[in-house]
Amino acid sequence: MIDALYRFLAKLGFSDPLHAPIVHIPIGLVIGALVFFVVALIFKRKQLILTARHASILGLVFAFPSILFGVLDWIHFYHAKMIPAIQIKIALAAILLVLLSLGIFLGGKAKIHNAVMVAIYSLSFVAVVALGYFGATLVYGGFSQTSSKVSSSSASAPAGYAQGQALFAANCQACHQGGGNSNVASLPVKGSKRLASLETFDRFLRAPAMPDGKGGDMPAYGTDALSAAQVKDLYAFASADFK
Ligand code: HEC
Incomplete structure (x- = not known):
């Protein structure tokens, strides 16, 4: 509703x-x-x-x-x-x-x-x-606090970076301020293996899990919440700032 x-x-x-x-x-x-x-x-x-x-x-x-x-x-x-x-x-x-x-x-x-x-x-x-x-x-x-390595207006910003930054602010920021993790401090976005590739990142967001494969506290994002194109933008931002 x-x-x-x-x-x-x-x-x-x-x-x-x-x-x-x-x-x-x-x-x-x-x-x-x-x-x-x-x-x-x-x-x-x-x-x-x-x-x-x-x-x-x-x-x-x-x-x-x-x-x-x-x-x-x-x-x-x-x-x-x-x-x-x-x-x-x-x-x-x-x-x-x-x-x-x-x-x-x-x-x-x-x-x-x-x-x-x-x-x-x-x-x-x-x-x-x-x-x-x-x-x-x-x-x-x-x-x-995030020293954005790439400014959204600079020519070197990857495609989708600005959109990804906005999507991150609206959807992820609450638990992942500055690329950290306020729920599970040991699993920040910064430096996460889940940023290895767009495919890995996408798979994780659709069905988040702890490193041991068990379900954690992060909500799952279906395609109705974040389209494939939006995940791509998010990835452009996250991999530029947090990889
Ligand atoms: C309500 C809190 C919450 C929100 C919102 C949230 N996360 Fe998470 N995130 C977590 C928790 C808790 C974990 C630890 C793993 C788990 O519980 O599934 C996590 C783990 C992660 C990890 C992986 C850490 C690792 O290396 O295992 C990444 C990457 C990540 N989140 C990205 C995102 C992105 C991108 C978004 C927005 C689309 C987002 N998260 C939204 C709580 C959240």
Whole structure:
């Protein structure tokens, strides 16, 4: 069902994660709530206290579709694997929902102290920044550390390198930051025998296994998840950077 949704969107030309575009709405509203509230206090503009409150109510409303799309992306791109960055994001999202709800509840009371509201709006701000940070690590993680030997724009980049780099970011990065392996540290992509040839690599991705042949924790990628052409692009990237 979920894969059908992503396939449909890919047909329309959109094959990126869905969480990214929508999540900026609650982020902006949470930042707005803090800014309006602080401006209201500094410049004694009482009506902006209400603006801050409305921004945070909208922030809470838009948090829900952001979480929903985040979960869909997680199921689709990461095969619903519980990896550390995801666990941290779930905990932070829960904290943010509590903070926003608390702020909306307390903000409705006549006698609430301004310092309490500043604290709640500030903590919500810190929570969205941290959520954004771990979201970015999930998607872009290793690239700042991976000294890409070949730049995608350089003439020497093998064909498919840039596409492979993007496919790696979307599908593999979560467990293989910088070519490492966050689940089984002794089996990184870097220097792996599975990169020996395109055929070896392709066979491994279709049915991943531990070196002794037993099934491991890596999800299998069927041709519906990664076409032969996509595996070829992935290989162009992985063999250039990690061989
Ligand atoms: C959910 C985590 C996860 C994802 C996503 C993932 N892997 Fe893995 N990968 C592993 C684990 C765990 C191993 C160790 C072998 C096993 O458990 O099957 C592994 C092993 C490997 C190895 C071989 C190491 C060796 O020498 O035996 C390669 C190469 C590899 N992965 C490439 C990829 C590529 C390319 C992708 C993206 C298409 C990917 N992995 C996606 C978890 C993951």
